[in-house]
Amino acid sequence: MAVAPRIDxxxxxxxxxxxxxxxxxxxxxxALIAHAWTVILAAGAMAVIWPLTLPLAxxxxxxxxxxxxxxxxxxxxxxxxxxxKVNDWxxxxxxxxxxxxxxxxxxxxxxxxxxxxxxDLVLSAPFPITPVSxxxxxxxxxxxxxxxxxxxxxxxxxxxxxxxxxxxAPILMAEIKRKRRFLIGAAVTLAVTAPFGLWWxxxxxxxxxxxxxxxxxxxxxxxxxxxxxxxxxxxxxxxxRTTYAGPLERAxxxxxWVNYHCEHHIFMHLPCYNLPRAHRLxxxxxxxxxxxxxxxxxxxxxxxxxKGRSASLAPA
Numbered sequence: 001m002a003v004a005p006r007i008d009x010x011x012x013x014x015x016x017x018x019x020x021x022x023x024x025x026x027x028x029x030x031a032l033i034a035h036a037w038t039v040i041l042a043a044g045a046m047a048v049i050w051p052l053t054l055p056l057a058x059x060x061x062x063x064x065x066x067x068x069x070x071x072x073x074x075x076x077x078x079x080x081x082x083x084x085k086v087n088d089w090x091x092x093x094x095x096x097x098x099x100x101x102x103x104x105x106x107x108x109x110x111x112x113x114x115x116x117x118x119x120d121l122v123l124s125a126p127f128p129i130t131p132v133s134x135x136x137x138x139x140x141x142x143x144x145x146x147x148x149x150x151x152x153x154x155x156x157x158x159x160x161x162x163x164x165x166x167x168x169a170p171i172l173m174a175e176i177k178r179k180r181r182f183l184i185g186a187a188v189t190l191a192v193t194a195p196f197g198l199w200w201x202x203x204x205x206x207x208x209x210x211x212x213x214x215x216x217x218x219x220x221x222x223x224x225x226x227x228x229x230x231x232x233x234x235x236x237x238x239x240x241r242t243t244y245a246g247p248l249e250r251a252x253x254x255x256x257w258v259n260y261h262c263e264h265h266i267f268m269h270l271p272c273y274n275l276p277r278a279h280r281l282x283x284x285x286x287x288x289x290x291x292x293x294x295x296x297x298x299x300x301x302x303x304x305x306x307k308g309r310s311a312s313l314a315p316a
Contacts, residue, residue: 029080062213067255068095127227134305147211240265
C-alpha cells in the first residue's frame with residue numbers, strides 16, 4: 001500500500017509560527033457551531049416572515065448544513081476543541097452526527113489520498129467528464145434524487161433482494177434504527193412547530209435544503225477538492241486543491257474555510273479557522289506556485305467538465 005507523502009511542518013515554519021497555527025481554541029470551534037445553528041434559525045425565520053425569500057433561505061440553510069458537516073469533519077481530526085472528550089461530544093451531538101463512523105473512513109482517505117486504497121478515490125476518479133454529464137449530476141442533486149438514493153438506497157436494495165416468505169419487519173426496524181436521529185429530529189421539530197401552525201417548517205426549511213442545495217454544494221466541494229488531481233501524486237502540495245472563494249461563495253457554497261483543502265491535507269490536524277493563515281504563510285514563503293490552487297469554483301467546474309470540449313481551459 002502506497003501511503004500518501006507527508007511534510008514535517010518544522011521544515012516550513014518556525015516554532016512560533018507552528019505553535020500559532022496548531023493551537024486548538026477552547027471556544028472557537030463551539031462558537032462556529034453556534035454560528036451555524038444561529039444562521040439556520042435566522043434564515044428559517046426570514047422565510048416564515050417573508051415567504052418570497054424561501055429560495056434564498058434554502059440556499060443559506062443548505063450552506064450551513066454543509067457547514068455543520070465541515071465542523072464534524074474538524075472534530076474527526078480532533079481539531080474542534082482542545083479537549084478530546086468535548087471535541088467528540090460536540091462533533092457527535094451538535095453537528096450532523098456520525099462522527100465515530102466517519103472518523104476511521106476519513107483518516108483512511110488522508111492516509112492514502114489519491115492512491116488506490118483511498119476510499120474517496122471513486123469521487124474524483126471519473127473526472128474530467130462532459131458538460132452534459134456534470135449538468136445531469138447537478139439536476140439530480142437539485143431535484144432530490146441524489147439524496148434519496150444515498151438515504152434509502154440500502155433499504156431499497158434489501159427490499160428488492162428479499163426472498164418470498166422472508167419477514168419484512170427486521171429490514172424495516174434496522175432502517176428505523178439507522179435513521180433514528182433523523183426521525184427524532186423530525187418528530188421534535190414537528191412537536192414544537194405544529195401548535196403554532198408551522199407544521200411544514202421541518203419539511204420546507206430543513207428537509208428541502210438538505211435534499212437539494214446541500215447535495216449540490218457537497219458535490220461541488222468534492223469536485224473542487226480532488227477532481228482532476230493526478231492519481232498516485234507524490235507531491236504533498238498537489239494531492240488536494242485549494243479554491244479561492246469570495247464572500248458569496250463562502251456564504252452559500254464553501255463554509256468555514258473548507259475551500260483551503262490543499263492546506264488541510266498537508267497539515268490535517270489544523271483547525272479550520274487557521275487554514276487561511278497557513279495559506280498566507282505558505283504564499284509568503286514562495287510556495288504558491290508549487291501548490292494546487294484554482295482562482296474560483298467556476299474555474300474548477302470548467303476543468304472538471306472539460307472532457308470532449310475543444311475550447312480553451314484557461315481559468316475563468
